[in-house]
Amino acid sequence: MTMIQNLSVIGLGKLGASMLAGMASRGFSVIGVDIRESCIRAVNKGRAPVQETGLEEMISAHSDRIRATTSHEEAVLASDISFVIVPTPSDSRGAFELQYAKYAFEQLGKALAKKDGYHVVVLTSTVIPGATRHGLLPVLEAASGKECGRDFGLCYSPEFIALGSVIHDFLNPDFYLVGEFDRRSGDVLEEVNRAVCLKDPVVRRMSIENAEIAKLALNSYVTMKISFANTLADLCERIPGGDVDVVSDALGSDTRIGRRYLTGGLGFAGPCFPRDNVALGFLCEQVGADGDLLLANHGYNTSIAARVTTKIASLLRAGQTAAVLGLSYKPLSHIVEESQGVALALAMAEAGMRVIGYDPLAADGARSAFRDKALVAESIDAALADAALVVVTTPDAHFRELKAEEFLGGKESVTVVDCWRCLDPAVADHPDIDYVPIGRCLDDAPAAQVLEAIWAR
Numbered sequence: 001m002t003m004i005q006n007l008s009v010i011g012l013g014k015l016g017a018s019m020l021a022g023m024a025s026r027g028f029s030v031i032g033v034d035i036r037e038s039c040i041r042a043v044n045k046g047r048a049p050v051q052e053t054g055l056e057e058m059i060s061a062h063s064d065r066i067r068a069t070t071s072h073e074e075a076v077l078a079s080d081i082s083f084v085i086v087p088t089p090s091d092s093r094g095a096f097e098l099q100y101a102k103y104a105f106e107q108l109g110k111a112l113a114k115k116d117g118y119h120v121v122v123l124t125s126t127v128i129p130g131a132t133r134h135g136l137l138p139v140l141e142a143a144s145g146k147e148c149g150r151d152f153g154l155c156y157s158p159e160f161i162a163l164g165s166v167i168h169d170f171l172n173p174d175f176y177l178v179g180e181f182d183r184r185s186g187d188v189l190e191e192v193n194r195a196v197c198l199k200d201p202v203v204r205r206m207s208i209e210n211a212e213i214a215k216l217a218l219n220s221y222v223t224m225k226i227s228f229a230n231t232l233a234d235l236c237e238r239i240p241g242g243d244v245d246v247v248s249d250a251l252g253s254d255t256r257i258g259r260r261y262l263t264g265g266l267g268f269a270g271p272c273f274p275r276d277n278v279a280l281g282f283l284c285e286q287v288g289a290d291g292d293l294l295l296a297n298h299g300y301n302t303s304i305a306a307r308v309t310t311k312i313a314s315l316l317r318a319g320q321t322a323a324v325l326g327l328s329y330k331p332l333s334h335i336v337e338e339s340q341g342v343a344l345a346l347a348m349a350e351a352g353m354r355v356i357g358y359d360p361l362a363a364d365g366a367r368s369a370f371r372d373k374a375l376v377a378e379s380i381d382a383a384l385a386d387a388a389l390v391v392v393t394t395p396d397a398h399f400r401e402l403k404a405e406e407f408l409g410g411k412e413s414v415t416v417v418d419c420w421r422c423l424d425p426a427v428a429d430h431p432d433i434d435y436v437p438i439g440r441c442l443d444d445a446p447a448a449q450v451l452e453a454i455w456a457r
């Protein structure tokens, strides 16, 4: 097999732009394609088209090997393999829509019609199992007039990355997931994977459908771990001396379990976890498998904001203001999709509280999610000024570093709900602060009575 040198990336968004930069950093010549002119101009000037850690530096450092265009044909003719990473938004059933991917595949097909040599198309976008073979391959074959396997190759190969560390995760994956139409397609992709990876990678090769399931299953499994930890947090609050961190540290020491995603606090959020879990449940339902576990997990996760709101309501008097610190779905992000902070603020507003939110990066997104139901402050101080109660929803350094005096802001007292038990211990110990950590029992006596009553019966 010839050594592959030229790659193309179709879709230069949050994931695709970092893939383009990462591949170029490993010596490949990479052509990026996007339908947004602004994105093409940025990349061709050596700038990042989206915000991501280290992206601008990497694009500019390797600009001699990076080119961007709106022409799918140009990209196909000048490369041996194309990675398609366009949006696949969720539809109302919880499945993923294919319209962007179909358009991209149609353009790639038309280009393949004009190409003589072998070319591999890799779908990286998240899809429902079956979509690659039955939703997209026919588009490629119809537009190209060619046959998969004989004239070109096809793989489904998602990346496991977290926003904020996309480039690092892309270059240092735990493993590569390769769903291959046939052996030749998989061989080409594995060769590229091995050359891109900064370490000796584990490559898991399988059928396209098994890879589609594995991608959703991985995220779904992690969400179940998070929900399990949240169940423990809820339980520990009701047991004398209960402390979810003590329990999770013990569980996490077992190598079958591991400590990650076991902290307990608020629910899972963001653009991937909730929707991948729901999509797997949807698929189970469609094919007659039992997806109850997955759908129950989703239902449990979406109920957490209401549960925490009930707790908060018992700590606040009518007419008092509550501040919600943390509106993005995780620290250092501007994304509010499925954010627990936003869900909590809205549930609190719905329950009649006056709510003022703050986030160092996500103010704009939160404002449009809130409409006029809750306010978004310009600064932490402004958010805290009138707040009788403050909820900290993410372990953002801006919040972890807050001092007791800042929470108090000149007031006589304040209640602080610490969802991740991440605040300065001096805040918890301050005599004028009523510190309420999620996941720890705060009142042993009534909890002990409830426990005793079980044995009395």
Ligand SMILES: NC(=O)c1ccc[n+]([C@@H]2O[C@H](COP(=O)([O-])OP(=O)(O)OC[C@H]3O[C@@H](n4cnc5c(N)ncnc54)[C@H](O)[C@@H]3O)[C@@H](O)[C@H]2O)c1
Binding pocket: 010, 011, 012, 013, 014, 015, 016, 033, 034, 035, 036, 039, 085, 086, 087, 088, 100, 101, 103, 104, 124, 125, 126, 127, 158, 159, 160, 161, 162, 163, 271, 272
């Ligand atoms: N962002 C993540 O954390 C993440 C993680 C895992 C998987 N994914 C999946 O990756 C896919 C892309 O996600 P994203 O966050 O990068 O999306 P994004 O919206 O940030 O970027 C998609 C880009 O594709 C471009 N595009 C749309 N149609 C196109 C076409 N026909 N040709 C060329 N470009 C086109 C858009 O203009 C946009 O720039 C989705 O399926 C998503 O589920 C994302």
